[in-house]
Amino acid sequence: MNQSEQLRQRALQVMPNGNTRGAVWYNPYPMYVAHGNGAHITDVDGNRFLDLTNNLGVLIHGHAHPAIVEAVQKQAGLGSCFALPTEHEIALAELMCGRIEACERIRFINTGSEAVGLAIKIARAFTGKSRIIKLEGVYHGSYDYAEISNYSTPENWGNSPTAVETIPATPAGVLDSVVVTAANDIPMLQKRLQQESDIAAVIVDPVPPRCGMQPLHTDYIEALRKLTREHNALLIYDEVIALRFGFHGAQGRFGGDPDLTAFGKIIGGGYPVGAVAGRADIMEATRTKVGSSGTFTANPITMVAGLAGMQALDQPAYDALENLGHRMREQCTAVIDAQQAPMQVSGVGAMFSIYFHQRQARDYRSYYKTPAENAATERFHQCMLKHGVLIAPTATCFLSTVMSADDEAHFADAFAAAVQDFVHS
Ligand SMILES: Cc1ncc(COP(=O)(O)O)c(C=O)c1O
Structure with a gap:
């Protein structure tokens, strides 16, 4: 053996x-x-x-990148986490906001799933509406409201796809709160936004791996931006993976100008991370209405690792x-x-x-x-x-x-x- x-x-x-x-x-x-x-x-x-x-x-940057190892080793000797902020979170925030135009303000969290969840909560708090639209079959992590129709089967397809549970016994209230639409289908998106009420946001991955790992079509991205504005809904990009496609983000490369973006993965240099960034007035909701926090949020080990990794990128x-x-x-x-x-x-x-x-x-x-x-x-x-x-x-x-x-x-x-x-x- x-x-x-x-x-x-x-x-x-x-x-x-x-x-x-x-x-x-x-x-x-x-x-x-x-x-x-x-x-x-x-x-x-x-x-x-x-x-x-x-x-x-x-x-x-692969495993044990020297600049990241050095930054982490140094910080480990200075303390791994505090119930106080450190300068390191400002440095990583400055880097992210400096690179991505639509990111006027940013808030860190610990995973991509949490970032998606926080972005949805911010959208709800900002718009006063509670439902979201997501793309059929697209993975956004494990937040209940994002984990819908991940493995939708053909009997649930059609012009008004059913929101189906990914996890058995998902509460009906969760399913009712999520409207599903197919990627790159503008008429379906239009219909969903017209017919469904109380939509706070449309969340998309701009390069959805389970739709062929190609960017969403340019005309679809334009329609997403235009239609969400017309319906007073926010546009959320999930760039937990897609940030790897462009120095200014997938949004800088493929367009869309989202109101909010969820990040994760590469911005932590190999340590657990997530972040939500977006328009300053919308992000203000994290201070006034959505008490985003988390014991390990913006811990200095992740922040120094993330900064070293992103600077090298x-x-x-x-x-x-x-x-x-x-x-x-x-x-x-x-x-x-x-x-x-x-x-x-x-x-x-x-x-x-x-x-x-x-x-x-x-x-x-x-x-x-x-x-x-x-x-x-x-x-x-x-x-x-x-x-x-x-x-x-x-x-x-x-x-x-x-x-x-x-x-x-x-x-x-x-x-x-x-x-x-x-x-x-
Ligand atoms: C597009 C996308 N969103 C969200 C997540 C969730 O991130 P995490 O696993 O850090 O919770 C993932 C994870 O693979 C992802 O690919």
């Missing part, structure tokens, strides 16, 4: 299925990590992998990530074409996913995976592991600034070998 298997057996005694994080689970059980360095991780059995999960998009770093993503997608497509594999790669900037069909996905419905496609995704994940590359169980790859030319070549070889195995297995 190897070390990972032994740890798995121990974990089974104390955790359901031996696990505390569903999104990173894969069959028969995930390997246990010993350490990470740069673009690589080593498991407890001494196996080394090129890590293209980067903790599902958190580690844009300058415009040249974004440009390099963009080029790397482009080259890697081209490499994948060349392999897929040469081997005539029933797959495609889709993504933007430093992120892409492998899909096991050749439909063009524009929304959740066209992206929706058949059971065979789900099985293929699982199988391909294993094929990549066999060739020394860890990708997310959804076959998604998150690139980092520390990938070298050798890492890129390793990926290209592993991908070609994995597709060969996949096609012939």
Whole structure:
């Protein structure tokens, strides 16, 4: 029995299925990590992998980035958290507000889920309305009101999609408070806003992974902005992942001018984080009406790590990530074409996913995976592991600034070998 298997057996005694994080689970059980360095991780059995999960998009500078390690080590000796603010939160706030035009004021919190929840509460408090519109199939974390219709099945589709629970026995009041619409469908959005009352906000991920990992169409983004204004609803962007697509945010690159934005992942440099930012008059609600807080909010370890990470993520770093993503997608497509594999790669900037069909996905419905496609995704994940590359169980790859030319070549070889195995297995 190897070390990972032994740890798995121990974990089974104390955790359901031996696990505390569903999104990173894969069959028969995930390997246990010993350490990470740069673009690589080593498991407890001494196996080394090129890590293209980067903790599902958190580690844009890979593992143990020297500037982040130094900042954290220094701060750890000075105290990890206080019931008082520190200068570090101002520095990270200044960086974020300086980069993203629509972010006039910012408030930190501890996770992306909390950031989404806080953004929705702010929208309710500001507008005096209580319901939201969200996109079918789009993931926004675990806040009850955002966790609706995440896995909506075809019988709930149609022109007025039903809001369906993701978690069994979600209260009817929660379901009634969420209106669902399909990505990139302007007439449906228009109809939903006209027919449904009490809408405080429309929340979207501007590059929704479960809609094909492409930016929302420009005309849809324009319609979102125009229609939300017409209906006195706020537009909330969830850039928990999408901030990685542009130095000025996904909003700076693809437009939209949102009223509020939820952030997370990369802004904490590898430590737990979330933030909500937006128009100053709207953000004022966090002071007057929505008592946002949290024991670990803006803790100085996260703040110094986040600042070091974001400072290292300058415009040249974004440009390099963009080029790397482009080259890697081209490499994948060349392999897929040469081997005539029933797959495609889709993504933007430093992120892409492998899909096991050749439909063009524009929304959740066209992206929706058949059971065979789900099985293929699982199988391909294993094929990549066999060739020394860890990708997310959804076959998604998150690139980092520390990938070298050798890492890129390793990926290209592993991908070609994995597709060969996949096609012939
Ligand atoms: C788009 C999006 N929003 C929100 C979240 C929730 O963030 P967290 O896991 O930090 O709560 C995630 C997490 O993956 C996400 O991808």
